[in-house]
Amino acid sequence: METESAEEKKLWRKKKKNITTEVTPFVREVNLAPIQKLGGYEFYEKVLKSPKYIVAPMVEQSELAYRMLCRKYGAQLCYTPMLHSPQYADIDVYRKKFFTTCPEDRPLIAQFCGNDPSVLLRAAKQIEDYCDAVDINLGCPQRIARRGYYGSFLMDNLPLVYELVRTLHENLRVPVFCKIRVFPEYEKTLEYAKGLEKAGCQMLVVHGRTREMKGIYQGLADLEIVKKLKKELSIPVISNGNIQVFEDIQKCIDDTKVDGVMSAEALLRDPAFFSGKKVDAFQLTFEYLDLCEMYETPLQWIKDHLCKILLEYVMEDLELKDKLIFQSRSLQALRENMLEFQRICKENGGARKIDIVRKVKNYVELDEEALSLFNSS
Ligand SMILES: Cc1cc2nc3c(=O)[nH]c(=O)nc-3n(C[C@H](O)[C@H](O)[C@H](O)COP(=O)(O)O)c2cc1C
Numbered sequence: 001m002e003t004e005s006a007e008e009k010k011l012w013r014k015k016k017k018n019i020t021t022e023v024t025p026f027v028r029e030v031n032l033a034p035i036q037k038l039g040g041y042e043f044y045e046k047v048l049k050s051p052k053y054i055v056a057p058m059v060e061q062s063e064l065a066y067r068m069l070c071r072k073y074g075a076q077l078c079y080t081p082m083l084h085s086p087q088y089a090d091i092d093v094y095r096k097k098f099f100t101t102c103p104e105d106r107p108l109i110a111q112f113c114g115n116d117p118s119v120l121l122r123a124a125k126q127i128e129d130y131c132d133a134v135d136i137n138l139g140c141p142q143r144i145a146r147r148g149y150y151g152s153f154l155m156d157n158l159p160l161v162y163e164l165v166r167t168l169h170e171n172l173r174v175p176v177f178c179k180i181r182v183f184p185e186y187e188k189t190l191e192y193a194k195g196l197e198k199a200g201c202q203m204l205v206v207h208g209r210t211r212e213m214k215g216i217y218q219g220l221a222d223l224e225i226v227k228k229l230k231k232e233l234s235i236p237v238i239s240n241g242n243i244q245v246f247e248d249i250q251k252c253i254d255d256t257k258v259d260g261v262m263s264a265e266a267l268l269r270d271p272a273f274f275s276g277k278k279v280d281a282f283q284l285t286f287e288y289l290d291l292c293e294m295y296e297t298p299l300q301w302i303k304d305h306l307c308k309i310l311l312e313y314v315m316e317d318l319e320l321k322d323k324l325i326f327q328s329r330s331l332q333a334l335r336e337n338m339l340e341f342q343r344i345c346k347e348n349g350g351a352r353k354i355d356i357v358r359k360v361k362n363y364v365e366l367d368e369e370a371l372s373l374f375n376s377s
Contacts, residue, residue: 037175073279079135079262139207
């Protein structure tokens with residue numbers, strides 16, 4: 001794999017120092033004609049085909065291979081993982097590693113974080129021919145977003161947020177979308193959402209949690225706020241949060257009247273979640289590995305996916321997880337280990353999964369080389 005050159009690293013360090021917290025209005029080039037594009041619902045219906053089942057942006061997890069798997073099982077629209085606009089704008093190695101796509105990977109929304117309108121635009125310009133819209137991450141509540149001054153921390157500077165949206169709206173050939181968290185006060189959230197709409201946002205994803213609702217304070221998303229916002233806005237509104245089982249999707253749509261739902265965690269556990277069918281976790285594992293062979297995917301991302309897809313088997317067993325997944329050094333090794341693991345589970349037939357956990361665990365305890373024992377069992 002290519003490595004970042006010293007020059008690129010230097011450039012990025014320099015850029016990082018210059019991250020601005022000021023509004024730096026981007027001035028449109030003077031003789032550019034206004035860009036014609038379809039508006040909110042027209043775009044949602046004609047280009048996106050009215051998607052209801054939407055794969056959330058997930059850092060290192062909503063990559064091409066996984067998106068293709070989710071599409072096979074009912075996902076109607078996918079988001080890329082969040083891309084850092086300064087790096088995407090300037091660093092070729094970053095672009096190649098963190099954004100890959102293919103003609104079948106549509107409709108697709110590319111998500112960026114950033115706080116500088118001109119940098120965000122420069123990054124988005126480079127991707128606009130490969131996606132249907134560009135989304136701004138205005139919801140990330142993590143410490144890293146506080147440090148980088150992006151995501152939900154931009155809620156403290158709404159003029160800057162509106163400038164980011166306006167700049168993309170006026171200068172991109174594709175629409176701009178936003179993914180937000182809510183303020184504790186409904187009125188403030190409504191003003192925020194209306195401001196985004198006015199600045200040119202053409203679809204809004206509302207994660208009905210506040211910036212503070214994370215980790216042990218996560219709690220439930222407030223779907224009442226989502227419902228009220230939906231009533232007030234003229235652009236498509238998507239609800240995110242509280243989708244645990246398939247039935248939650250229609251219930252959320254019926255209760256809030258949103259246009260669709262976005263899911264992250266449920267899809268990580270089950271990439272066939274949107275199909276409403278129970279698909280064997282091993283089948284999904286091997287289909288995913290096939291896709292990873294077609295679309296080069298970093299090994300670590302693959303391993304993280306396998307741990308989640310196979311969670312219902314023994315994957316809460318740290319020792320086994322380590323031997324079968326984390327110590328695998330190649331896609332081929334992962335595939336072999338997963339075949340072995342599947343064989344063990346099948347041999348246990350109707351046994352409860354928890355019993356399989358115990359049995360496999362005993363094997364591991366008996367011998368250092370778990371896989372050779374599996375073979376001789
Ligand atoms: C592994 C992981 C990575 C995530 N990465 C992003 C991201 O890149 N951009 C973003 O806006 N949200 C990100 N999120 C948040 C999700 O998009 C979503 O808003 C959140 O998980 C709530 O949805 P859920 O209840 O369906 O999980 C991430 C969540 C997870 C679990």
